[in-house]
Amino acid sequence: xxxxxxxxxxxxxxxxxxxxxxxxxxxxxxxxxxxxxxxxxxxxxxxxxxxxxxxxxxxxxxxxxxxxxxxxxxxxxxxxxxxxxxxxxxxxxxxxxxxxxxxxxxxxxxxxxxxxxxxxxxxxxxxxxxxxxxxxxxxxxxxxxxxxxxxxxxxxxxxxxxxxxxxxxxxxxxxxxxxxxxxxxxxxxxxxxxxxxxxxxxxxxxxxxxxxxxxxxxxxxxxxxxxxxxxxxxxxxxxxxxxxxxxxxxxxxxxxxxxxxxxxxxxxxxxxxxxxxxxxxxxxxxxxxxxxxxxxxxxxxxxxxxxxxxxxxxxxxxxxxxxxxxxxxxxxxxxxxxxxxxxxxxxxxxxxxxxxxxxxxxxxxxxxxx
Amino acid sequence: xxxxxxxxxxxxxxxxxxxxxxxxxxxxxxxxxxxxxxxxxxxxxxxxxxxxxxxxxxxxxxxxxxxxxxxxxxxxxxxxxxxxxxxxxxxxxxxxxxxxxxxxxxxxxxxxxxxxxxxxxxxxxxxxxxxxxxxxxxxxxxxxxxxxxxxxxxxxxxxxxxxxxxxxxxxxxxxxxxxxxxxxxx
Numbered sequence: 234x235x236x237x238x239x240x241x242x243x244x245x246x247x248x249x250x251x252x253x254x255x256x257x258x259x260x261x262x263x264x265x266x267x268x269x270x271x272x273x274x275x276x277x278x279x280x281x282x283x284x285x286x287x288x289x290x291x292x293x294x295x296x297x298x299x300x301x302x303x304x305x306x307x308x309x310x311x312x313x314x315x316x317x318x319x320x321x322x323x324x325x326x327x328x329x330x331x332x333x334x335x336x337x338x339x340x341x342x343x344x345x346x347x348x349x350x351x352x353x354x355x356x357x358x359x360x361x362x363x364x365x366x367x368x369x370x371x372x373x374x375x376x377x378x379x380x381x382x383x384x385x386x387x388x389x390x391x392x393x394x395x396x397x398x399x400x401x402x403x404x405x406x407x408x409x410x411x412x413x414x415x416x417x418x419x420x421x422x423x424x425x426x427x428x429x430x431x432x433x434x435x436x437x438x439x440x441x442x443x444x445x446x447x448x449x450x451x452x453x454x455x456x457x458x459x460x461x462x463x464x465x466x467x468x469x470x471x472x473x474x475x476x477x478x479x480x481x482x483x484x485x486x487x488x489x490x491x492x493x494x495x496x497x498x499x500x501x502x503x504x505x506x507x508x509x510x511x512x513x514x515x516x517x518x519x520x521x522x523x524x525x526x527x528x529x530x531x532x533x534x535x536x537x538x539x540x541x542x543x544x545x546x547x548x549x550x551x552x553x554x555x556x557x558x559x560x561x562x563x564x565x566x567x568x569x570x571x572x573x574x575x576x577x578x579x580x581x582x583x584x585x586x587x588x589x590x591x592x593x594x595x596x597x598x599x600x601x602x603x
Numbered sequence: 604x605x606x607x608x609x610x611x612x613x614x615x616x617x618x619x620x621x622x623x624x625x626x627x628x629x630x631x632x633x634x635x636x637x638x639x640x641x642x643x644x645x646x647x648x649x650x651x652x653x654x655x656x657x658x659x660x661x662x663x664x665x666x667x668x669x670x671x672x673x674x675x676x677x678x679x680x681x682x683x684x685x686x687x688x689x690x691x692x693x694x695x696x697x698x699x700x701x702x703x704x705x706x707x708x709x710x711x712x713x714x715x716x717x718x719x720x721x722x723x724x725x726x727x728x729x730x731x732x733x734x735x736x737x738x739x740x741x742x743x744x745x746x747x748x749x750x751x752x753x754x755x756x757x758x759x760x761x762x763x764x765x766x767x768x769x770x771x772x773x774x775x776x777x778x779x780x781x782x783x784x785x786x787x788x789x
Contacts, residue, residue: 409638411630495663
């Protein structure tokens, strides 16, 4: 299929449709509303379900109910809206049903603003709803990647009976790029052996997140933990740029990652041996490749559009063997390549320590911004 | 090759569409391209801008602080982007909407009376296409023909009757800017 110019949010919506989305439940919020708007037209046209719920709470619980039937279902929202969905996400995780959620992140905390941000990394990857549950989190950096990961989200959610989230910042959602859509998948609903899709000539099934007996809940928790080991072993995805001989490794996901690519190219042109690792799955996180890169790198530079969240995961992988530095723009500010280039130059020239908190140096440098 | 372009003006001047037409032309000629709008609660009646990046490899940042090329369709945009351009860059200014000359000597500032040209063609809405035509004089990676084809290929069918006027607007803008460029000593 030929490339077309797609806006990120609309591309995500169409990619979901082509991946066999059967029901969408959502509530409008900038900067993701185009997903809902596009599907409000597209889904009824195909005879599929679209519901604009009364709130995010309603939407996520509709997703929960529909997911129990084994249908391909999703919702989408932006940061404050996703916060409202967390209770429902925990129930979905506890019930072990597959569901897909897209978070087009904006500046926060609180009402914040509608500018691009990556501040919900921890919420998506480490936190979220109550209880002990893993979830898959994908972070596209371009419109094409968002299209490709949309289809993958459904596949992974179903394969592991788990929530698959796609987190992107508002600029990927609002940006237009040439991209190729996959063919429309025929709607052939899966027959899952757990789905509550009508007990006709079979035993009744029950789906629930209630385990009154702690010992039974522990068994359920351990089942999730073991399943997560499988996800970690098989589903890590990332993209490497100029890493072969890199002595400085920049790590950034989504938009911070692609902005870093411009900076890395500029630094290479100046003869600095720098490369970029752009995690595509931020959960499962690419710990192993960072562990391996620690052998060749003299320093890491983590770039994020937040106050240093993925930074913790990188430091966990590096385990204090080499310095890990940080450059972040929180609050809805998107970094420019020039400032990341300056950071690469600084890291290249500085005598760095593994014993200092990278946040301290970052805060000192940020005091001089503006 | 990578070129970054910022197109800025008032909401309603067709700033975003002008950028999209460029993006279509870049895509149709096999280039990598990103188009990103300023989006915010202040859109209505306020200023609008979009950034277009054209390259022949995977594009990193879709935003740029110091572009080599910019189009300012009104005075606030002229004020904002004149200082931002990279030295040696080219700024296309809609002369119809500004009341001052250029402040910088290290960039090419090309004044084009976009509104007047559009009005001569009988439709004020062609202002943005006049400006895009002028921009092409300094964006050699995309030809006038590429842009015409992009308009033809991607304009909704109900607007197809407007094509000849749009082509004319592009050509007039291009020719005006070319004449201004010819005056610049090499």
